[in-house]
Amino acid sequence: MTKAGSDIPDIADQLATLRSSSLTSVVEKEIERLILSGALPPGERLNEFQLAARFGTSRGPLREAMRSLHAKGYVEVVRNKGVFVRKIPIEEALEIYDLRSALFGLAGRLLADRLTDEMLIRLKEYLDLMDEIAAAGDFERYYPTNLEFHAYLVESAGNRTLVKEYRSFVHRLHLCRQRTLVQAKGLYVSNHEHREMIDALASGNENRAHEAFFRHVQRAKQRFLSTFDETAKAQATKAD
Structure with a gap:
């Protein structure tokens, strides 16, 4: 809808669009x-009517x-059944961790040869910010900042x-990474490893950078596995 004789959208339409986007x-x-808190557990069906009523919004x-x-990897759509919180078997998650590493x-190897002073400054700013957030124990701020840093x-x-390929694995591992950072007390540990990675990059040694980056994801894999009980770990290790 536009005002008569004008190509400028009506202000009411603009506000309606903004409200819809914000909502x-x-x-x-x-x-x-x-989902991340576990209030909506893996495998849970997300009922549109119930959620719309809960949030007081339209569908x-x-x-x-x-x-x-869905694009972020938190939910999956099953045809003729609905939308469900993603549930990734332990053994599949471990395989994805290996590919991601x-x-x-x-x-890390490629970046060691491309690193500039400007990049290094920005990376250190990320590290300082994540240290600050970790000190406050603020997971809701740490996790997206952590994702930005890796991206x-x-x-x-x-x-x-x-x-492109890395993003596909990241999307599939969202819930696993959240579990690791929260349940394995991984905020400080993760950022300590980040500093090892940046030190390796700053050295200009491609092999060292490759090893630091690879090892960081493998350690995350072990932290993820540590959040499960012994029976689940034994089954996952056997499958792996």
């Missing part, structure tokens, strides 16, 4: 919080939020195919 964002963040913003959460190690490293490696 979708709020709903998305709340569902994400419920439109809710469906937009679901699409975004290989790609991340390669990113910056991979994207700076200069290989678009690597970025």
